[in-house]
Amino acid sequence: MKRSLSLAFVAVVFVQQLFAQSLEDGKKFMYYERFKSAKEVFEKLVAANPKNEEAAYWLGQAFIGLEDVAKAKQTYQAALQVNATSPLLMAGMGHVELLENNTTDARNHFDMAINNSKSKDNEVLHAVGRANAYTKAGDANYGIAQLQKITTTKKFNDPSVYVTIGDAYRKLVDGGNAVVAFRNALLLNPKYAAAKHKEGLIYESQKNKEYYLPAYEETIAMDPNYGPALYSLYFYWYFRDVAKAEDFLNKYIAAIDSDLQNDYYRIELKYVSGQFTEAISQSDALIAKVGADVIRPRIYRLKAYSYYKLGDMANAKASIDEFFKKAKPEDIVPKDYDLIGDIFAGTKGSEALAFANYEKAMDADTVQDNKASYLDKAVALAKKLGDKPATAYWLDKQYKAKKSPSNVDMYNLGRAFFDAGASGDFAFYSKADSVFVVYTEKYPDQAYGYYWRARSNWSIDTSMVNGMANPHFEKFVQVASASKDSASFRPQIKLAYKYFVGYNIFVKKDYKVAIEFCDKILAIDPADKEALEYKRQLTGGKSQTTGSTTAKPGATGSGTATSSGTGGSVKN
Secondary structure, three states, X not given: OXXXXXXXXXHHHHHHHHHHHHHHHHHHHHHOOOHHHHHHHHHHHHHHOOOOHHHHHHHHHHHHHOOOHHHHHHHHHHHHHHOOOOHHHHHHHHHHHHHOOOHHHHHHHHHHXXXXXXXXXXXXXXXXXXXXXXXXXXXXXXXXXXXXXXXXXXXXXXXXXXXXXXXXXXXXXXXXXXXXXXXXXXXXOOOOHHHHHHHHHHHHHOOOHHHHHHHHHHHHHHOOOOHHHHHHHHHHHHOOOHHHHHHHHHHHHHHOOOOHHHHHHHHHHHHHOOOHHHHHHHHHHHHHHHOOOOOOOXXXXXXXXXXXHOOOHHHHHXXXXXXXXXXOHHHOOHHHHHHHHHHHHOOOOXXXXXXXXXXXHHHHOOOHHHHHHHXXXXXXHHHHHOOHHHHHHHHHHHHHHOOOOOHHHHHHHHHHHHHHHHHOOOHHHHHHHHHHHHHHHHOOOOHHHHHHHHHHHHHHOOOOOOOOOHHHHHHHHHHHHHOOOHHHHHHHHHHHHHHHHHHHHHHOOOHHHHXXXXXXXXXXXXXXXXXXXXXXXXXXXXXXXXXXXXXOOOOOOOOOOOOOOOOOOOOO
């Protein structure tokens, strides 16, 4: 009898050890983001023992990793029928509810899980922290609070907790605290590759190549099979060196589970290497192989980019439309609107739709460099179309988006408003003047600010009856004449003098002063027919009380700005 009991005890211990070992194997697969392999391990454990709540929890997490929220929910519902009061499974269900944007029920499940475990079960606290760190609807601060409870427990030595804390800070866009957390993980385990890789992700988000590339390389030195870092290195070289990208892709594919996604990556390399026709044909072959209902929508995005590169806008549009039809909202990124904008920009008659999509991309993107790119495209398209109001609109947006706009940026915006006034909307001239008001305040020694204030006000007060341009032309002549390169301003000074001729003839009736300005014009250009004619008439005793000078607000004398930065010169 004793022998039978002994054998039974050994058998139980053996099974427990087997399960424990298998559970750790599954968790290891999760660490490497091999979710398919992890799922298979946990499925076997749950099938062998439906009451194994830890295996059930991790099975749900594997489904979440595979982006199968429905299966994760089914897993937790089934497990809770067996273990209705399990805090760990409650936390898992809360994770699913966050993915479903059901934040109220999620928080209730988290609070119940924590209360039922009396805040003493580190696995439960970690599950709650994990759910809030890795879901869009999760409360990162709430998650951090739970995770920090674990770090204060006796004999705490789990680096994965610090990694989750770091990821929660990443979600909060708190790179400093995120890096501290990842480094704390490395203090516990210097070979914990996930922590070093995620530290690199922080530096990459900051575009700090000096740190993020070495971090990825150090990660691979720690663990050559750490797939996420291999993928980061593949993506780093993606646009820089196709051969190196392919090498890291091969290593990445060897380190992860087999998946159709791997075929996509190989097609992607065809695109980046400029083999656009091959990328399209291989995409079509993959769609035919697995079925249009199974293939991930991003394959259509890749086709759209390839067709765009080939100049086939019709098929590019059809492909990106198919992508939008099949993609989940979370799969759509700002660059997708950018691509649609590019397609419409290359399709005659559809330019208005291009502008609309560049605006969508800009509104959706949080990366300033990307926003700047969309604005650059919109400005370039408006200029190409010769659409002055559109050019002014986009330059205005571009100017406002810059942290430190230069004098040239301000000048170009003012000029764009001025040029847009020719469209018939005189409000643009007031906008131009408002820009050059600020310009003259910031750069009082630059003559062109006063010149374009004068031109803008002349365009508002075309009859000159209010003399709105007068003080600004006077200031312009003063500053321009005192400039070391005053000779370069002669065309603009001459136009200012012509304004004074007209103003003194038709408004002030001061013919003596008008003659003086005619002489000044002729000193610059002795052959100026207008000045010669006015002087002839004025000195011949003939006065003009009607009509106007032929110099109009939009007459020649425009200038363009050149500068190397804020405070630089503006030249004609």
